Amino acid sequence: MTLRTAVVGGGTVSEVHLSGLSKNPRTELVAICDLDEEIATAKADAYGIAAYTDLDELLAAEDLDWAHVCTPVQSHLPVAKTIIDAGVPIQIEKPITETYEEFEELAAYAADAGVTVSEKHNHNFDPVVRRARRRMESGECGTIKGVEVIYTGCSNPDDPNRGPWNFELAGGEFEEGLPHPLYMTLRAGGYPRSEDDVRATTSLLGEYEYDFTYDGAMIQYVSDDDVLCRTTMLGGTRPVRQLLVHGSEMSLTADLISQTLVEHDRDYKASGAARALNNVDNALDRVAGTVQNFRAVLKRRNSDDWDTERLLNAHYYQNHAESIALEAGDPSRMPVPLSESRWMIRLMAEIRAAAAADGPAAPIDAEAIAGDPE
Template structure:
């Protein structure tokens, strides 16, 4: 079965969806929609598909089995609701909605109509994260006690990347990138016991022309599985992104920059030789990971088929898994609840930043 699929939105991420859906054996790229008529004509001509400037018309006329939303977050709820009403499953770029209240409305609409809705959480399917998932399934470090996500070197709030709409967010471009580390924490550590259990501290170190309320955050909670979960999120010019899993019998470190997985599984404090072994084990693990990545790159250059593409391209990997779920062969790769908790954690960060800003202003007034 080939799913007739369309993409809505012609921003920076839409090319990943257009190229992926054109190549994916399970889909037929059928249509494209954007408010920019020049962009519509260009994309329609490039891919040999039908172009639209009105999504409602496309949903009614294009006979679609699936639609991908690549539009600014403020448009997600209305566009997804229209697609659901037309009976069309939806894959939505992160975050799934602008607020938790909108997510609840979207989830209820999807349930009422029995239509599949999911969010793009592509970094869950990075090579290093897939290796980490497999290692945890194999009980590589024993009983897991804690999960730490470090996502530093993010974009600054006023960096120009995705468009003016991002500057309307309390954290600007910095906030636009936050779903990635948050859904990684949720995927590995699990969901918080309750919204009130999430603790957040924020700061705003930079000076900006726009009234951004934060440019850094530290978040923590205890999950339903009783794991200690935390994330450190800051901007910077040098990215450092990793997921660390602490177990009773060892530690797993997924480095999302080098796409390597390091396993530490012995007492490295036992002796000077053991301490030196720590560096050796880390270096060997990274060398093995780099060699595996190099093999993937070489294979991609020699044979750019779909199976090879999914080895390196996390978007492609998720697109295929989502398509298989729609055709009934497997469970959805990104649960709707994961998307909901992602926006709840984002709101917890926004609220903490707003409270800090208000407290700072009160102190300034009193002085």
């Protein structure tokens, strides 16, 4: 069985969806839909698929098993509801909705219809993040005490990377990128044990033509497992993007830019020699990771094998896992549960509230989270 799949929205991010779906042996890419006929036609011609400018026409003409939504975030809710009405499972680009209230409406609508909805959380499936998760799950790190995500070098609010629709968001283009570090923190550190444990701080250092409210943010909370979690996000700096895991037996630094994993398993305070060896350990881990990545890139260049590509491309990896779950008809196997998306959009709401300085966001529905399939 192959899943007949369409992409809705032909903007910048659609390309990684189109390319991955065209290569995945479990999916058959059949159509693209965009309001701009030229964009829809160009994408359709490139992939040998049908072009549509009307979503209702697409859903009526194509017998779809899956749809990927890559439209501006302001349209995610109405577009998703239209697809849900057709009974088609959906993957939605991040942020899944513009507001927390919209997310709750979407989640309830999908649950009532019995339709599977997921969100793109690609960095959770980066090769180096998967390696770090394996170390954590194996118990090598011991008790996890803290998780930090540093995600700097983000776009400034007024960067026109994805189009002028981003300028309508409180944090502009900067806000559009916040889901990445937030969902990484949630996956590695766990969900907040309560909404009262979430603290958000924002800054506005730049001067912009539009009325943005923040271009930097930090959020922290304590998880259900008593893990102290913190996320730092800054626009307009040199990029540093790392997942830091602090364990009782071993700590980890997963560098998303170099895709290298450094294991901190030596007590460098023991002696001067231990400090020197600690530096050697770190350097060797970096070199070993670089060599491993170089070999992987060479292998990908010399092979168009799907398994090779999906293991190196986080977007493809998530799509592959989701296609398996959809084929099996088992929503519980979806790699990104809606509970993760719910907390992600909640954390974004806390950041916006801190930036606006108008009090806390609306209360979260704890019972709804508890009822989400994992």
